[in-house]
Amino acid sequence: MAKDSIRIISPNGHLGFAPTKEESFYLGAATKPDYYCCDSGSDDIGPVPLGADKCASHPAHQYHDLELMLLKAREQGVPMIIGSAGDTGTNSRVDMYVGFIKDMAKKHNLPPFKLAYFYSEVDKEYLRNKMNNGEKIEGLDGRTDLTIEELDKTERIVAVAGVHPFIKALEMGADVIIGGRTSDACVFAAPAIYEGIPENMAYYTGKVLECASFCCEPYGAKESVIGTVTKDDVKVTAMAPFQRCTPASVAGHAMYERTNPYYEYVAGGMMDMSNCVYEQYDEKTCRITGAEFVPIDGRVKVKLEGSGFVGYRYMGMAGIRDPYTIKNIDKVLEWAKSQVKERRPDDWYEISYRVFGKNGVMGDLEPIKETQSHELLVVVEGVAKTKEVAEEVALVGTRQIFYARLPEVKGTAGTAAFVMDEVVEMSPAYTWTLDHTVEVDDPLELFPITMIEIGE
Numbered sequence: 066m067a068k069d070s071i072r073i074i075s076p077n078g079h080l081g082f083a084p085t086k087e088e089s090f091y092l093g094a095a096t097k098p099d100y101y102c103c104d105s106g107s108d109d110i111g112p113v114p115l116g117a118d119k120c121a122s123h124p125a126h127q128y129h130d131l132e133l134m135l136l137k138a139r140e141q142g143v144p145m146i147i148g149s150a151g152d153t154g155t156n157s158r159v160d161m162y163v164g165f166i167k168d169m170a171k172k173h174n175l176p177p178f179k180l181a182y183f184y185s186e187v188d189k190e191y192l193r194n195k196m197n198n199g200e201k202i203e204g205l206d207g208r209t210d211l212t213i214e215e216l217d218k219t220e221r222i223v224a225v226a227g228v229h230p231f232i233k234a235l236e237m238g239a240d241v242i243i244g245g246r247t248s249d250a251c252v253f254a255a256p257a258i259y260e261g262i263p264e265n266m267a268y269y270t271g272k273v274l275e276c277a278s279f280c281c282e283p284y285g286a287k288e289s290v291i292g293t294v295t296k297d298d299v300k301v302t303a304m305a306p307f308q309r310c311t312p313a314s315v316a317g318h319a320m321y322e323r324t325n326p327y328y329e330y331v332a333g334g335m336m337d338m339s340n341c342v343y344e345q346y347d348e349k350t351c352r353i354t355g356a357e358f359v360p361i362d363g364r365v366k367v368k369l370e371g372s373g374f375v376g377y378r379y380m381g382m383a384g385i386r387d388p389y390t391i392k393n394i395d396k397v398l399e400w401a402k403s404q405v406k407e408r409r410p411d412d413w414y415e416i417s418y419r420v421f422g423k424n425g426v427m428g429d430l431e432p433i434k435e436t437q438s439h440e441l442l443v444v445v446e447g448v449a450k451t452k453e454v455a456e457e458v459a460l461v462g463t464r465q466i467f468y469a470r471l472p473e474v475k476g477t478a479g480t481a482a483f484v485m486d487e488v489v490e491m492s493p494a495y496t497w498t499l500d501h502t503v504e505v506d507d508p509l510e511l512f513p514i515t516m517i518e519i520g521e
Contacts, residue, residue, distance in 0.1 A: 067260065067261020068099075068260045068261055068262075069296075070293055070295040071100065071256065071257060071293075072096070072098045072099050072291055073098060073102050073253055073256065073270065073274060073292045073294070074093045074098040074100070074101055074102070074289055074290075074304075075102060075274040075277045075289065075290050075291075076089075076090045076130065076134065076287075076289040077277050077287050078276035078277040078278070078279050078286065079105065079107050079122075079152075079276075080104065080105035080127060080147065081105060081122035081123070081124075081126040081127030081128075081131075081152075082107070082121070082122045082126070083126065083286065083287055084126045084130060085129070085133055085289070086285075086287045086288050086289070086305070088305070088306075089288040089289040089305040089306075089308075090133055092289070092304045093289040093290075093291050093304040094141075096291065099143055099256075100143060100146060100253075100256045101134045101137065101143065101145040101146070102145075102252050102256065103134060103147055103148075103252070104147075104149055104275050105122075105148060105151065105152065105154075106148065106149020106150075106152050106247065106249075107149075108370070110152055110153075111495075112373075112495040112496055113492050113493070113494070113495045114152050114153050115155065115220075115223065115370065115371075115372040115495070116372030116374060116493075117492060117493065117495065118153075118157055118158075118221060120152050120158065120161075127162075128165055128169075131162065131165050131166065131169070132169050135175075135241065136169075136173060138240075138241070139175050139176070144235065144240055144242070144256065145241045145242070146231060146242045146256060147162065147241075147242065147243050147252070148231075148246075148247030148248075148249070148251065148252035149245070150182075150243050150244060153223065154185050154244065154245040154246025154247060155186055155223060155245070155246075156184045156185075156186045158245075159243055159244070159245050162182075162243045163180065163182050163243055166243065170519045171520075175520055176520060177518055177519060178518075179238055179239050179241070179517070179518060180239065180240065180242075180243065180518075180519050181241070181242050181514055182242070182244070182514070182515055182517075183226070183230045183242075183243075183245055184245050184512065184513055185224045185226055185244075185245025185246040185247070185511065185512055186222065186223055186245070187222040187223065187224050188222075189217075189219060189222065192216060192222070193216060196213065200504070202499075202501045203501055203502050204500065205368070205500045205502060206324070206500055208500055208501065210501075215498050215499070216371075216498075216499075218374075218498055219371040219498040220371075220372055220373050220495065221371065222369055222370065222371040222499055223246035223370050223371075224245075224246065224367050224369055224503070224511040225247065225248050225332070225367065225368040225369070226244060226247045226248065226367075226511075227247075227248055227251050227332030227365075228251045228254050228255035228267075228331070228332075228333070229255075229508040229509050229512070230509060230512040231247075231251065231255030231259075232255050233509060234516070235255070235256065235259045236259070237514070237516055238516075241519075246370065248331045248332065248368070249271070249275035249276075250268055250275050250331060250336075251268075251271060251331055251332075252271065252275070253267075253271035253274045253275065253292065254271035255267075257270050257271075257294050262295070262296060263296050264334070265336065265356045265358040266294050266296060266297070266298065266299055266356060267294065268331065268356070268358055269299050269319075269341070269353060270292045270299050272329050272336065273292060273299060273301050273318065273319060274290060274292045276318060277290050278290055278305060280310055280314055280315045280319075281303040281305070281308040281309060281314055282308065282313070283307070285305055288303070288308060290302060290303055291304060297354065298352055298353060298354045299352070300346055300350050300351070300352050300353075301315060301350065301351055301353070302350040303349045303350075309350075310351040311345060312351055315343055315351040316343050319338055319341070320338075326338075330368075332365050332366065332367045333360060333508060334359055334360040334361045335358070335359045336356060337356070337359060338356055338357075340355040340356075340357060341354070341356055342354045363504075364505060364506060365504070365505055366502040366503070367502060367504075367508070367511060368501070368502050369500075369501045369502065369503055370497070370500065371497070371501075372497060372498060372499075373495060373496055374493060374495055375415075375493070375494040375495055376414075376415070376449050376450050377449060377451060377490075377493050377494070378446060378448045378490075378493055379455045379458070379460070379488045379489065379490055379491060380445065380447075380489055380491050381447075381459050381460065381462065381464075381483070381485075381488040381489075382443065382445070382463070382484035383445070383463055383466045383467070383481045383482065383483055384441070384481065384482045384483075384484060385441040385443065385466070385480065386439070386440045387481075388439075389471070389474065389480075390480045391438065393471055394420060394436065394441060396469070396471060397466055397471065397480075398418050398443070400465060400469040401418075401463075401465035401466050404465040405461045405462050408457065409454065409458065412454050413449065414448060414458045415446075415448040415494075416447050416458050416459070417445070417446045417448075418443055418444070418445055418462075419443070419444040419446075420441055420442075420443050421441065421442040421443075421444065422436070422440060422441040423436045423441060425444070443463075443466060443481075445488075446459065447459030447488070463488060464483075466480070466481045
């Protein structure tokens with residue numbers, strides 16, 4: 066039977082990226098929400114964690130956040146749902162979270178409960194067969210359709226789940242769900258749809274809750290919020306004592322991180338927020354109405370994310386205080402690049418310079434073209450197919466900043482100071498190879514679900 070309303074707590078906009086703030090979480094838990102839901106993934110961390118199959122977040126932070134949620138959810142006997150386990154939602158990250166849950170259940174001697182988990186990695190041969198049979202793997206955000214060459218360069222692929230595997234797991238009786246890579250909003254929309262809430266309100270609930278207190282003011286990350294959703298509206302309430310949800314803060318959050326501020330695409334359709342109305346409901350709560358959901362006509366399209374290995378990577382850093390060198394920094398870096406080329410004329414490599422104090426954050430998009438800083442920090446990255454070449458590229462590219470030959474320079478020192486004498490090995494470099502969609506006959510086909518009993 067459909068419920069008139071449900072309440073969902075969102076304790077953290079990216080579980081484990083930084084620890085959940087406990088005060089607001091416990092204030093929210095004391096109100097006895099119907100679901101504990103949290104997204105644990107992001108593209109913001111770049112392609113390295115996906116390609117290398119590792120976390121960007123600290124394991125202790127992830128364990129902390131999961132433990133907070135699990136203990137309160139089990140105490141209250143309500144479901145807990147996690148999407149994009151371990152930042153990327155790869156199979157190994159799902160397994161890691163399942164292992165965490167098992168450990169917590171034993172540590173706290175929890176009564177038995179059902180845990181469902183699903184994977185989202187996609188075998189390259191699955192896509193290759195589709196392409197060989199004439200199916201297009203459509204590119205997003207200006208990308209062309211996937212080519213075999215791009216597929217071959219890909220190290221690892223995840224499909225981005227919609228609400229479907231979560232709803233199926235709830236139908237199977239799951240108390241805890243650990244999901245592979247997932248569309249952020251669907252972590253929260255799924256239980257709402259499962260409970261009979263219309264799709265338009267359910268998906269808007271997901272959109273407003275996905276980043277937790279990012280929809281509040283004043284700014285304060287990792288604080289809990291609660292969404293109350295009915296067939297007619299969504300109310301979002303700040304749990305932190307110093308925060309409130311306002312029309313400006315909620316609407317601003319709904320519109321960010323997208324090329325079109327009104328649309329949210331998920332597997333199965335698109336949410337249209339262009340007619341949303343925001344009003345202050347009480348001191349800490351904003352009420353939202355008017356969201357619409359447009360279901361897809363035809364086969365469901367599932368987003369794919371893929372990462373490919375580029376090379377090994379080393380980093381060096383140099384600080385510059387000399388005014389003449391600052392004025393001529395572009396010439397200095399060209400000199401350093403030429404010395405790397407002289408040393409490695411026949412090897413493939415990439416060398417990049419980020420000049421903080423000039424345009425280190427925005428690069429060529431920086432509108433201020435004249436450097437006015439009194440000091441600069443130059444971060445040098447060398448990438449190559451072997452560690453030996455990558456280390457030398459970074460080393461030469463860094464040290465030659467000190468030795469740059471410029472007109473009018475009469476001294477032999479003082480042009481640069483190295484933050485560290487050596488260059489340091491970083492994680493390998495990866496690049497996004499897939500930002501595409503694949504059509505599927507069954508929205509569950511890429512997300513196999515497993516149910517286990519914990520605490521038997």
